[in-house]
Amino acid sequence: MPKIRLVQGLLFSSVVGLLAYRRRSLSRSGLLGAMIAGTTTVGFGGWKWGLSLIFFFVSSSLFSHFRARDKEQLAADKFSKGSRRDIVQVAANGGVATLLALAYGATPETEQRRREALEASYVGSLAAATADTWATELGVLSTHAPRLITTGEQTEPGTSGGVTVMGSTAAATGAAALGLVFWLLGRADRAQRSLPFIALVSGLLGGFFDSWLGATVQATYYCPICKKETEREVHSCGTLTILRRGYPWMNNDTVNFLATFWGALVALALHLCLRRGKR
Template sequence: MINLIFGIILALAISLISYKLKLLTTSGIITTFLLALVIYTFGTWQWTLPIVTFFVLSSLLSKFRKRRNPEVEKYFEKLEQRDHLQVLANGGLASVLVTLNYFYPSKLLYIVYVSMVAAVCADTWSTEIGTSVKTKTVDILSFREINQGISGGISLPGIFASFAGAFVISATSLPWIESNYQNNIIIITAAGFIGSIADSFLGSSLQAQYECKVCNSVTERKIHCGKEADLLKGKRWINNDVVNFGAGISGGIFSLIIYDIING
């Protein structure tokens, strides 16, 4: 009961702050409240700290990037405020793992969970920091130079930011790791970083990208400059939310692979 009460208080606090700072849409705030309530009630701070750290720091980076390089906004499907689909893509499966662990406790499940959060954090930091500075960006598959902000693009600052994001999330798990600190940090950081790279592969190969009929810009948006854009590549049903969800799953899967390699 205490966890439930504190979970409600924490979820309300996060929701109110998000509303005040305009970090989320209305649907995003409602979804965040529900996920925060579930994660804290069933997982306490052990499971809450990683995803709250991701949300807070990534939101601040998003605001910083918008001030530094607002030009890339035209390529993004969604703008600064995150909606319920973005929240679910980044935290929906995480809440399922927390609930599963409540009934079937597992130390390995916790590593998978943190690795998934590390992956979506690494991906977000790669985008926010990688596009906050003017730098060369190339497509991860063709290595052809592309505009900053286009799905599947990678840059040197983005790669370093991705690694940093994964490492920061791995560090939030330290208070609850009983042994093998170094191995767990390596597993989570590596899995998170690889998940971010997987996101770029998915973004380049499968995510829908459109060409505006008016300005000829490549964009993630179906509607651009007030007109329906032409599908340039990818699948219409695979948008950035689907790709982000895939990045999280990739982080979780690779954590199991790396865990088996290190402890096998």
């Protein structure tokens, strides 16, 4: 059965990935990364794992293209990369989830408690990725200036660590939706009925952790010509930027990976606490 699912996952992820590539949501390397993640997730996790991964990817891609021109005018020069995701971005957002799918497939069906814990961790990881992406893509369009999560000071749209009510609402909605989709795909299993709640909490905390990292340790550069902050080492104007704060190796992809890992840990902790409460 896993071998059949691996083939099915390869075919399915290839079709979805090629469509995304043609819509300019993925680069060539991003297409390869999506195929690897999709094949692994469906093959070792199953269809509810794979389809929930597709839900994250498709919804995130749709929001990336939503009012794209407005985003370019507001904050395009802030972000280190464009809307076409490469293999590193795919790994940063879905790498933890893919590893959890591998662990799930390697766990015997008789160890039901461990498999349920892995499911919760998977949902938490993807919920954090969904929350962060929805918050970024919709929060940047907020009519109210974002505020730094650390100090509350107003900042420019697209600044790492900036949060808005609109972005936070989008994060909560995306996280809860991811959990609900996974639960419904699992035929609304009563044993896992807490998954939407776990997704909401872990997704929000993962998204806020992402913002906190962005405001404190993520590499932020400064363009001396345009006098603007950016995540790029070379600004959109072509000027070599100057590191203003953070660490050079702590880029947006590293932050996203850590946020999804944190989301998985929070979800696991919630799952274990809720299970103890039922005893």
